[in-house]
Every structure is written in C-alpha cells, then in structure tokens.
Amino acid sequence: MNQSPHRPPVARRLTGADPQKSQMQRVQTGALIIIAFAVVLFLLVQARFLLISLATAIVLFSLTSDAINFIARQRIGPFRIPNFLASITALLLISAGMLTLTSIILSQLNTVLTTTLSYAESLPGAAAAMFAWMGEDVEKSVFDTVSSINVGSYLSTAAGQAGNLMSATVLVILFVGFLFAERIWFSTKLVNFIGDEEQAKRVGRIMATIIHRVNYYLLVKSGVSAVTGVMVWVVAGVFQLELAAALGILTFVLNYIPNIGSIVATVLVALVTFVQIGEPGPTAAIFVTVGIIQFVNGSVIDPMLMGRALRLSSFGIIINLAFWGAVWGVPGMFLSVPIMVAMMIICSQVPELRPIAILLSREGLPEQDDDGSEAAPSRSARNEDSAA
Numbered sequence: 001m002n003q004s005p006h007r008p009p010v011a012r013r014l015t016g017a018d019p020q021k022s023q024m025q026r027v028q029t030g031a032l033i034i035i036a037f038a039v040v041l042f043l044l045v046q047a048r049f050l051l052i053s054l055a056t057a058i059v060l061f062s063l064t065s066d067a068i069n070f071i072a073r074q075r076i077g078p079f080r081i082p083n084f085l086a087s088i089t090a091l092l093l094i095s096a097g098m099l100t101l102t103s104i105i106l107s108q109l110n111t112v113l114t115t116t117l118s119y120a121e122s123l124p125g126a127a128a129a130m131f132a133w134m135g136e137d138v139e140k141s142v143f144d145t146v147s148s149i150n151v152g153s154y155l156s157t158a159a160g161q162a163g164n165l166m167s168a169t170v171l172v173i174l175f176v177g178f179l180f181a182e183r184i185w186f187s188t189k190l191v192n193f194i195g196d197e198e199q200a201k202r203v204g205r206i207m208a209t210i211i212h213r214v215n216y217y218l219l220v221k222s223g224v225s226a227v228t229g230v231m232v233w234v235v236a237g238v239f240q241l242e243l244a245a246a247l248g249i250l251t252f253v254l255n256y257i258p259n260i261g262s263i264v265a266t267v268l269v270a271l272v273t274f275v276q277i278g279e280p281g282p283t284a285a286i287f288v289t290v291g292i293i294q295f296v297n298g299s300v301i302d303p304m305l306m307g308r309a310l311r312l313s314s315f316g317i318i319i320n321l322a323f324w325g326a327v328w329g330v331p332g333m334f335l336s337v338p339i340m341v342a343m344m345i346i347c348s349q350v351p352e353l354r355p356i357a358i359l360l361s362r363e364g365l366p367e368q369d370d371d372g373s374e375a376a377p378s379r380s381a382r383n384e385d386s387a388a
Contacts, residue, residue, distance in 0.1 A: 044327050052331045053168050057175030059338055060098075062211040063218060064090045065183065087180040095173045102169045105253065108246040115243055129278070202349075210345050214338045220305045225255035228262075228297045232269060235289050239282060243272055255298070257333045258317050262294040311362040312340060 044051060071086035128143035182189075191200040233248025241247065247269050254261040254268075270287040277283065320340045324332030340360060347357035 041327070048328050049164075049168065050171075052328055052335070053171040054175055055335050055339070056168075056331075057172045057179060059214065059218070059335070060094060060172065060176050061179040061183075063215055064094060065211065068180070068183075083184060087183070091173075091177050091180055094176055098169050098173060102165055104249065106165060108249045112243060112246050112250070129280075206345060206349050210342045213341045213345065217306070217337060217341065220302065221256060224297050224302045224305070225252045228252065228255055228293060231293050231297075232265070232290055235286060235293070236269065236273075239273060239277070239286055241273060241276060243276075247272060255294075257330075258321060258337055259314075260321065260333070262298050266290050266294050312337070312344065313360055313362050316340065316360045 068083075068086045068090050071081055071089060074081050124143050124146040128139045128146065131142045132139045187200075187204065190204060191197055194200045194203065229248040229252030232251040233244050236244035236247050247265075250268065251265040254265040257264075266287065269290050270283055273286045274280070274283040317337065317340065321333055321336045324336040324339065326332075328335070344357050344360040347353035347360070
C-alpha cells in the first residue's frame, strides 16, 4: 500500500527516457553516415586513377561479355570454340582497339596543342575584335586581359594530363584481362558469397539489367556521337579549317559528356574558326551550323533512340555530372551516366533505397521488375493502352 503511490513516477521516468534514447540513437546513426560518406569520398579522391581505370574496365567487360558468349556458341565443323579462346580473342580485339583509339586521340590532341601555340600570338587580337562593337575601351580591356593569360603553361599542363591516358589504357586492359579470367566462376562465387541460391539469382538478374541498360546507352551514344563528329568534320572541311579532323574527333569524344560536352564542342569549333579566319561572318555561320547539328542529334535523335531504356532525370544527370566531375574530373563526367544507371536500378530493387531511385528517374517511376527484362510501362502509358 505504501509503495503503490511511488510506482507511477518510476513508470513515467522510464517512458520519458525512451524517446530521449531513440533520439540519441538517431543522432549517432546520422553521425556515422556522415563519417562513412566522408571516408568513402576521401578514398574516391585519393584512389581516383585506380578506380577510374577499374570502372572503365568494368564497362568494357560488360560491353563484350555478350559478344564472348556469342563467339563461344559458334561451331567450326564438329568443334565448338572454347570459352577461353573466345575470351582471349575479345581481349586482343579490345587491346588493339583501345591502343589505336588512344593513339589517335593523343595525336589529334598534339595537333591541336601545336596549332594553338602557333595561333597564340594572334589570339588576343582575335578575341578583342569580337568586342570591337562595344567600343575601344572594352576592346582594349579584352586585349589586355587575354594577353595576360599564359597560354603556354595551360597547354603544357593539358599535355601532361593527356600523357597519363596511355598509362590508364594499359591499366584498363590489365583489369579487363583479369575480369575475363574470372568470368567463368562468377556465378559460383556469387552463390557461395550470398549463401542463398534464389537471392543470388535475383542479384544476377539485377546485374544483367544494369549491363543491358549501360550497353544500350553506350551503343546509342557512340552511334550518335560518331555521326555528329563526322558532320562537324565535314562542316569544318567546307570552311577549310586546318583542324577539321581533330575537331571531328574531339566532338565525338566530348559528346559522351551529357549536356555540357556538346556545348563545349560547339564553342571550341567556333573559337578555332575565329582564331584561324579572324572574321565574324564565317565564325557565326559555322557556330550556327554546328549548333543546329548538336541540337538535332542530341535533343531529337538521341532521345528518340534511347526511348524508355534510360528514364533518367535531367536534373539528376546534372547533379551526378557535377559530383563525379568534382571527384574524378573529366573521366568522372564520362562515367557519370553509367554510374547513375547502376544506382537507379540497384536502388529500385531495395525497398529502403527506393526513394533515391524515384528521385533519379525521369517520371518518378523507376523499373520495378527484377528479371532483367524491359521496365514496366508508366502508369500514364498503361492508362492510354487501356483506353485504346
């Protein structure tokens, strides 16, 4: 009887401690997430060269894995091509293609840098002439500003960074070779690692979906970029630019960078034209022509070919581009879309991460299947089909 009045206060103290404890746990969890993100970001920056090469190797491996399976299914009379022979053939083709492409890019960059140095003396006058219509004071100010820029030092830095491209190519080839050597036992390792055969199959289907989406994106992007580069080369040849071939190749490469790459390529062509010709009329003509080419190929043909294979948010692409550009520089910009595709597919399959997939998707409807097939149509598309 005497102890009963004291029980409610004890209960109130216990119930009052629970919210405080849960709040403390949430604060600790948030702090751990921030620390983990900072550690991962630090590692991404410090090991950027190795990680960029590894990511590029994984993309190349995913592109050629289906081709290896196709070669391994072929028969020469009664004999079937062994899997190891198909892998060696694919590795040799990848090595030859990458080394050739790297040599072409380096030679064209060397041509651009050499030609730019030869035109460096006339650059201040050409740049100032663009602002002559604003008055002599503005023209003189632009001339003095451009003259103060040490173009040679910037070009030397660019040449030094371009020199790392061959080292990165060799490292990528080594990574691809090791991935080919391990591909036969990948499914067995996945089952043993997860411990559940059904769950391992589900993870395998998710990875197959990622490979399918990234491959489709890269194939379409490569085709559109190649056509754009050829058209820019033709236009530059019509205007008799010395760097016509180099501008076409650089346009092809820069168009892999979403949104920003086409703008940089167009401005680059216009600048080269103005520095070489020095007349605003031809410069404006080539700028408008190349701009129309980039707009039609990038904003009309590219989305039409992509279709529903990549329903990515435009704002998400810009944020992703800025983040990976800040972490890995220009190579991160090239890899930003494949990384974003993988993130969206993985997050769409994990219930706790599904809000992230919704933010990354264009329509707020990331794919929901896990069988590696095409994504289910959106709600509006299903309504239209039922109404029809």
